[in-house]
Amino acid sequence: MSDTSIQARRTSGRISAWGLLFNNRLAAAGFVLLSILLIAILSTPWLPLSDPDATAPVNRLLPPLSEGHLLGTDQLGRDILSRLIWGTRVSIAVGFAATLVAAILGSAIGIMSGYAGGRTDNLLMRGIDMLMAFPYILLALAIVAALGPGLMNALYAIAIVNIPFFARNVRGITIGLSHREFVDAARLSGKGPLAIILSEILPNVLPVIVITMSTTAGWMILETAGLSFLGLGAQPPQADLGSMLGEGRAQLFTAPHVSIVPGVMIFLIVICLNLLGDGIRDVLDPRLKSGALARPGPVTALRRDRHAPANPHPDASLSIVGLQTGFEQRKRIASAVKGVSLYVRRGECLGLIGESGSGKSVTALSVMGLVGSPPGIIGDGAIYLDNEDVLSMSEARLIACRGKRVAYIFQDPLTTLHPMYPIGKQVEEALAAHQPLSGKDLAEKAIALLDKVQIPEARERAGHYPHQLSGGQRQRVGIAMALANDPDVIISDEPTTALDVTVQAQVLDLLAALQKERGMALLFITHDFAVVSQICDRVAVMKDGEIVETGPTARILSDPQHEYTRRLIACVPEIGDGPAFLPRIARLFDAGAKGALS
């Protein structure tokens, strides 16, 4: 099934959500078992069960499978099956109600606290801290002791002790959300705090609340059973799973079934809820489903039947031949790179240009096995570094090549630099990964590198954190880290896209100068022909996972052969274009679309 059809089915309604849920077999098993249980407890009044509270001393402690008593009887001769089903009904109702109360109150406190901040946050969170300062079961006992034993009071106690859990979770997420741009945009549009909370914050925290509820409901049922077990919840003769367990305790050795039966039921309910909770989390978080949050393997997975074509450019620093990389989606593989071949020689800069989603980054990441697996997989082709087949290297050797023979510079250094370490330390780390340096030598070399990439007052700046630098300076740090081990190949993935034009020009000049000075091969990914013309010797144009045209930059610019290349070049505005620029682009793309349809 394709990406879009999963997405379409997901947004079109419940079928896709059910499909995703049932894709997780354990969650599906939990769902089916729980549904059977819910149907049984909802139809309890109409089931042919004997009175759960009717005692019959002559029939006391009958074993399971006795006549008329499928699960036997307890110490007062009451039918265990009947008490079990009535008791499960009570336990689930109390557990779910407590979960709902805790979720509503806890989430409301969390959202208010996280959104308002300041004194409100302080006040609410100190209250929550006080609740958390007691061991929760002691707190529940104290609440029941104050309110008096009984199921309703047990429900209040369990709900209250679980409020902090929801409040803390939701507050953390709300703090993150309330500083996001879409919330600022809502403020600017004139929405009040309540409207922002309801329309912007709540929809974003709701999946987290539902996930937390589904994973804590089992706990709440256990806690309710615990209070009843201690005689503080359900009061005789009413049955719930905890009180049945407590009553069976005295017969644990003479008639173990009296306590084993409710014990097994508690176990089943809790395990089913937890499995279902995992499934719900998968449904609500598409990243989990696609494996994007799974811990990726150290190198991209390779298809076993991959065939490695010979290297047509053995003299090139980097040569990619017929590379195919895709992403596993359920039972099929969605191709992102479909047989790409390119090469870069020493001292040369190759521009890889194409529109968003054409597969440039996946091609670049495939070189060092950095496409996350799952779901990424290299299906075919070969990658040669100085004529050595990278995809046949051992995992350890490939990892050792990262940063040493091939280094990357990414688009947004604010996301790739560690926010908690000074930049000097981060450059030192890049150096120490491949060089036996330490102490002062390491620090001096890091400062020299920062100086090399023209960070002003490098010695002082080395102690600064990424957030204290401008975008251009951060990208210079990224370049310094890439240069740290004198790699043969640098792959830079849209390194200037996040920068304004003047800083972009400075960073490009720096990169070009360093590349020529050190004789490195540079694979420069961009979607901007203006940038290509400034820095690249040759250019490869990529569209829909394939290279459609390649050649020297000057030739491609003056005489593009492919329609798509022409359109990309036309996207570069020229001085004097004026208002005619946008209609010209629109006409070109209309013509392209018609061509594609005909």
Ligand SMILES: Nc1ncnc2c1ncn2[C@@H]1O[C@H](COP(=O)(O)OP(=O)(O)OP(=O)(O)O)[C@@H](O)[C@H]1O
């Ligand atoms: N983890 C993933 N799972 C599934 N598909 C993915 C994943 N990562 C990338 N893709 C798909 O691979 C294709 C190529 O993506 P890629 O990031 O290489 O594009 P790009 O040309 O670098 O675009 P941009 O210029 O926007 O960065 C896209 O269709 C994208 O949806």
